[in-house]
Structure formats: C-alpha cells, structure tokens
Amino acid sequence: MSRQITGLKPTGHLQLGNYLGAIAPAVRAQHQTDLLVFVADLHALTVDHDPGQLSGLTREVATLLLAAGLDPAHCTLFVQSQVPEHVQLHYLLECAATYGEAHRMIQFKEKAKAQQQVRLSLLSYPVLMASDILLHDIDEVPVGDDQSQHLELTRDVATRFNAKYGHTFVVPKMVHQVFAARLMDLSDPSAKMGKTGSSGAGVLFLLDPPEALRRKVMRATTDAGREVSYDRAARPGVANLLDLLASLTDGSPQALADQFSSYAELKGAVADAVIETVRPIQRRYAELTADPAQVDAVLREGASRARDRASATVRRTTEALGLLTS
Ligand code: TYM
Numbered sequence: 674m675s676r677q678i679t680g681l682k683p684t685g686h687l688q689l690g691n692y693l694g695a696i697a698p699a700v701r702a703q704h705q706t707d708l709l710v711f712v713a714d715l716h717a718l719t720v721d722h723d724p725g726q727l728s729g730l731t732r733e734v735a736t737l738l739l740a741a742g743l744d745p746a747h748c749t750l751f752v753q754s755q756v757p758e759h760v761q762l763h764y765l766l767e768c769a770a771t772y773g774e775a776h777r778m779i780q781f782k783e784k785a786k787a788q789q790q791v792r793l794s795l796l797s798y799p800v801l802m803a804s805d806i807l808l809h810d811i812d813e814v815p816v817g818d819d820q821s822q823h824l825e826l827t828r829d830v831a832t833r834f835n836a837k838y839g840h841t842f843v844v845p846k847m848v849h850q851v852f853a854a855r856l857m858d859l860s861d862p863s864a865k866m867g868k869t870g871s872s873g874a875g876v877l878f879l880l881d882p883p884e885a886l887r888r889k890v891m892r893a894t895t896d897a898g899r900e901v902s903y904d905r906a907a908r909p910g911v912a913n914l915l916d917l918l919a920s921l922t923d924g925s926p927q928a929l930a931d932q933f934s935s936y937a938e939l940k941g942a943v944a945d946a947v948i949e950t951v952r953p954i955q956r957r958y959a960e961l962t963a964d965p966a967q968v969d970a971v972l973r974e975g976a977s978r979a980r981d982r983a984s985a986t987v988r989r990t991t992e993a994l995g996l997l998t999s
Contacts, residue, residue: 675812677706677848680713680753680805683730684720685868687737689877689947690856692954693920694817700742702815708748709809709979710738715753715760715801719794720784736968737879740958751975753805758983762804763797765990769834770800770826778822803827807842808983815848818855819865838993842986856917859893862909880955883948890914890944891937901933911936914943921946 679699681691702708712734717727731752743750753759775781775796785791794801802823806814807830814824824847831842858864860875867876875893877886894910903926905912915926918939922929933939961968992998 675706676709676810677702677813677815678709678711678806678809678811679815680711680716680802681734681738682713682716682868683727683734684717684722685730686878686880687734688866688868688879689917689951690817690866691868692741692879692950693856693917695815696738696741696743698815699738699748703744703747706813709811710743710748710750711756711805711975711979712738712752713805716798719792719798720788721790732965732968733880735972736961736965737954737958739968739971740954740961741879742954745971745975749975749978750971751979752972755972755976756808756979756983758808758980758987759801759804761987762808762983762990763801765987765994766800766804766807766830766834767797768994769837770797770803770830772796774826774829775799778826780819780822799823799826800830803830806845807831808986809979810843810982810986811845812843813846813848818849821847821849834993841989841993856920857909857913859889859910859913862894862913877947879951880958881951883952886947886951887944890947891940893940893943895936899935901930901936901939903927903930911939914939918943918946921950 677699679695681687681695687696699708699710712731714727714731717730735750735752738750739745778799781796781798784795799822802820803826806827814827816824824845828844831844835841835844856866858866858871858875859877861871864871874889877889881889893914895914896908896910898908901911901915902908903912903915912926915929918924918929919926921943933942988998
C-alpha cells in the first residue's frame, strides 16, 4: 500500500480550491492508501501572522478536515508543530539544500515581492515542505499545480542526500488531479483561488453561507460572449466555471459546455453544485465544533502515531550525516 501525505496551511479560512485540490482527493485516498494529513501551522509563520488567530485557524482547519470526511480510523491527522521532528529534519535538510534552489522558487519570488520584511523562513519554506514529506517515508504526494516546483525540490534534495550520505529517504512521486488542479478566483480568472491575498469576492470559502456562495458564483467574471464553450485561453472565466462543475459532478468540462445555452444557466448549475457539496460539510462542522475536546483528542492521537515513524527517520538522518547519536 502506498503512503501519501497532504498538508494545508492555516493562513486563512479554507476555500473550495483546497477542497477540490487536496481535501476531496484525500478523503477518497484514505481507503486505498496509508494516508497522513496535517495542518501546516509552522508554514503559516513564514509570512506576517497574527498569533492571536493562529491556534483558532489551526483548529478550524483540522475540524473542517474531519467534517469533510477524513476518518481518523483510516488516516493519521495531526498538527505539524505537535510533531517536533518536522523542525529537526528541516534543519538537517537545510544542510543538503542550496540557497540557489530555494531562491529559484516561483512562489518565493511572488510572495517576497509583495512584502517589505521577507522572513528567512519564507526562503526555506520548500525545505520545510521537503522535511514534511521525507520524514514520513512518503511514496506519493497529491498536490495542486501550485506546489509542483516544491515537490521537484523535495525529490532533488532526497536524491542528492541519498547519493551523498547513503540511502536514507524514499524519493516521492507527485500525483496530479485531472480537473481543478488549479481552481481560479471567480473575479479574476488569471489568479489562483486562495485563502489570502484577494478581496474574497471571488473566493468560495467552505464556511460561507449558501446565499454568499450563490452570490459569488452569479457575479463570477465571464466575458462578452454568450455561447457556453470550453476554451481556457479565450474564455478563462467560463472555463474555470466548467472545470469547477466538472470536478463537483465528475463530468468533463467539454461535455458540460454543450448542456448550457447561457452563462446564467451555467452559473445557476455551478452555484447549486457548490452549495450541495458544502452543505453536509457545514452541518458536520457545526456538530464537531460543539465538542472541541473530541477534535483535540484526534489530533493528539495523530501526532503520537506520526512521531513513531518520524523519530526513526530523524535518527537515520543524523547517523547518515555523522552526528553523534548516542
Ligand atoms: P495550501 O494551504 O496553500 O493549500 C493546501 C492544498 O490545497 C491546494 N490548493 C488548490 N488546489 C486547486 N486549486 C486551488 N485554487 C488551490 N489552492 C490550494 C494546494 O495545492 C495544496 O495541496 N505548501 C502547502 C502545504 C504543505 C504541504 C506539505 C502539502 C506544507 N507541507 C507537504 C503537501 C505536502 C500549501 O501551501 O498548501
């Protein structure tokens, strides 16, 4: 059975791109793979953050993951900072990764450009991500398009480390989604839908009330044409809506395009599908928030399970590097 991992940063409220790109595939994968899912709270520290909000957002993300269908009997769910081996391995891998390769990361360049004070941890972010993956002997990492470059770096570091210090790490493969590998912002189809960084008008948050979701979909940017056709380059807004509908209904965007004679009709169908998808998640979320001790217990148990393997990897790595281990 292959082992997979997926991580989500608690930098804001989860949105539908997180659901389609990471959560829904994880919910499906938990029955076929040995699955680890974690809340990447240390990653949230790489940009300016509000310490008063972080633990609340961390719990919100964990609770939403359970509400969306992750079952602790079938996967290991934990919070990154509660498995301190992530930090230990991060430092050890920093000694095997180079400044040049971290500096080349597109996400670093984009995020650094938008800030006056760039944290050093933003530069080494992909090395922490590599440690998240290599720590748990992961075979496959399902990620949205935005994370491909980070995955390549993980593979490079693991391969280099193994060649230089002896076989220590499993070199993981990347797994891509077919549709909605990158769900775009509804008001700006040239930008990825994200938890942060936009006004939120084009972002479908998983905890948005149904009427807000419908309003955002009905106001989505399309173009001046009328005919519904799937053309990513010429009609990115319409293509994004078709991709979204396709991933929510397991259809194909091209075939769906033929079913609608106007943008309004398409938007109505998208809004219905989005609301139907989030309704049971929101209901379960409300139940779980009534009992936060239950969520905390799941996270404690998950961290303890994750630490068993993690400590073995750190030990193997320190030995390979020649550090004194006893
Ligand atoms: P984060 O929190 O930005 O996103 C979590 C997951 O959601 C996917 N995603 C999307 N997929 C499709 N369309 C979108 N608009 C969209 N927005 C987000 C992301 O691809 C991701 O799978 N660096 C990671 C967190 C992380 C991680 C890891 C992931 C840290 N360590 C190790 C996997 C393995 C991140 O920023 O996720």
